[in-house]
Amino acid sequence: MIKEEIQKALTNANLSGALTRFSEAYVISRKKIYEGLDFEALREQIVSSKSYTADHLDELVNQFIKSATDNGAKVFFTQNPDEVRNYIIELAKKNNVKSVVKSKSMATEEIHLNKYLQEAGIEVNETDLGEWIIQLAGQRPSHMVLPAIHLTRHDVSDIFTKKVEPIEPDISRMVKFARKHLRRKFMTADMGITGANIAIAETGTLVVCTNEGNARLTMALPKIHVAVVGVEKLVAKIEDTFPILRTLARSATVQIITSYVSFVNAQTEHTDGSKKELHIILFDNNRSKLAKDPLFKQTFQCIRCASCLNVCPVFRIIGGHVFGRVYTGGIGTILTAWTEGLKASKDIQGLCIQCGNCVKVCPGKINIPDLILELRKKLAKEEGLNFKTKAIYSVVNNRKLFHTILRTASKLQKPFEKQGFIRHLPFFLSELTEQRSLPAIADVAFRDRFKNIKQPKSDRKALFYAGCLIDFAYPEIGEALVKLLNTAGIEVLFPEEQTCCGAPARYSGVMDVAANNSKQNVEALLSLNAEYIVSACPTCTVALKKQFIKDLIDQDYKEDVIKKAQEVSTKAIDASALINKLIKEGKINFKKSNEQTFTYHDPCHLIRSLNIYMEPRESLQSSGLKLIEMFESDTCCGMGGSYSLKFPEISGIILKRKLENIKKTGVKLVCTDCPGCVMQIRGGVDKEGLDIQVKHSLDILVERLQSNNEK
Structure with missing residues (x-):
């Protein structure tokens, strides 16, 4: 199913074109919009306030309910999305509501509110321009901030023409067209529904940010205003809103601030002089469980700017209709697992390429790739492995068998190998060589070549951790490292018991295999004494410095094994850093x-x-x-x-x-x-x-x- 969706997205030139153009412009504009600001300081403030929310969620929920109630609002708190929908439908029936206008709200998307209101006979009209277009098209948003980014002006013109009335694909005319038709909806609506970007517990205030002014009309014109707010939007004090407001628009749409920032904390008068009703629905939907999870609680730091989507190399190719459900992209994968269930995220988990591009731009400093790895672990543990996967990882788990197979493959590849490349593969494997040639496995592995390298003896020693690719595909890289270190007066040692760093298993969530690889490597690398443990593969270096420890802790290995992994970590260094250090010291010229x-x-x-x-x-x-x-x-x-x-x-x-x-x-x-x-x-x-x-x-x-x- 996911493969079919990917293929459909790849054939949509408009989709990739629109997302790529936006992504390119976004990166450049974002850099400029943050000039003169200390982004790291703002991030730390957001992390501090939002992690406080996660740690004091029950307290802040109660404080907000009291403060908002004192302001005259009617506050309803529930764990259950069904109760949110029922509350709104019953409120609408009680007040004879026939039509509803809505401003952009991911919370209402999450509970599929529109569908239920329409089934209850209530007309619902989205008033955010992008959301209205999507509603008319019968689609769901493809982006959390820019819901119609996947559509061209010609697409929008066709949608308006089919669903409303004919209009040319001229952007300014279509905007005026939308304004005219939506204005009628505002004037006749009986209820307005919004979300909120922030909810301040101290004052019972909602903060709503928009660029089109539609949210203000949604709140001001109908006699009833309902705000649907997930509890993760809570902050303790009004001061906590400032870093969020300073980063939200900059990160989302590269603006200094959104055109409209509304603070709502009291009932207001309607145009006929009567008091408007303000209903605030705080809902949980597993967010309290999320807040209590020591790893996943950091998702409370998400301010829904979608900057992670804007820099994701995968998202800009396939878009949110493939990479996501209600919530899209990497962060959407995590939110989906918690709001819809782990299995709902199964297909989209694998789409994250683990490049980490999202981490550097996230105002909340959420480590999205790491959390997706945790989801993969959970899924692998919950569902188990199929026979094929078990067979593959049983090989990786056996160092001698794994290396024997690679050596055998170097002989079997001969019919397909030419000038060091495998350019074509037969049958179902052909897809692997459509976009690139594959490297041939080396005739002689590095571990075998190393035995014949003559080195000068030295008191300074470094262990070389080769990793699979250098060992069996690119042994010349290993030889180059040995030569450079020898030039700097360092003798290189190579523990033969070293094996795969565990990355294939680790990034698939198969943690028992990854941990076993970690244990084997720790024992091999500490079998010899050296000043450095050097890797020329960053993925392996990350494993040496960070992942081995995490793997062993995760799989409940004994404390002495974990301490050995920590010793490996302190000695581990990437070759790029070590060689640069030696050059600066004048050891390599x-x-x-x-x-x-x-x-x-x-x-x-x-x-x-x-x-x-x-x-x-x-x-x-x-x-x-x-x-x-x-x-x-x-x-x-x-x-x-x-x-x-x-x-x-x-x-x-x-x-x-x-x-x-x-x-x-x-x-x-x-x-x-x-x-x-x-x-x-x-x-x-x-x-x-x-x-x-x-x-x-x-x-x-x-x-x-x-x-x-x-x-």
């Missing part, structure tokens, strides 16, 4: 000759999980290379480990965009510090027949080092 231009691709784990950005650039430039930055250098190449095998159609499109950005620089050399990125980009370059080299930085550095020595 290059002659700056034959200056060549290059561009650099930032591996996702290197820049975001390890915060390493300048170091590899500095190292390469110190060797005499001239850097030309590519557009979106820090955007995922589409590899994502096993992601490129599960979703090759999405991975391939992300790769194509990366190749276009590379070609625009005009360089003939692309450097990166991740063997997975080398595999993805080099495979794409080969498939397109481009005259461009793609190399791990270590390969380039050692080449220039060797040429210097020859001189």
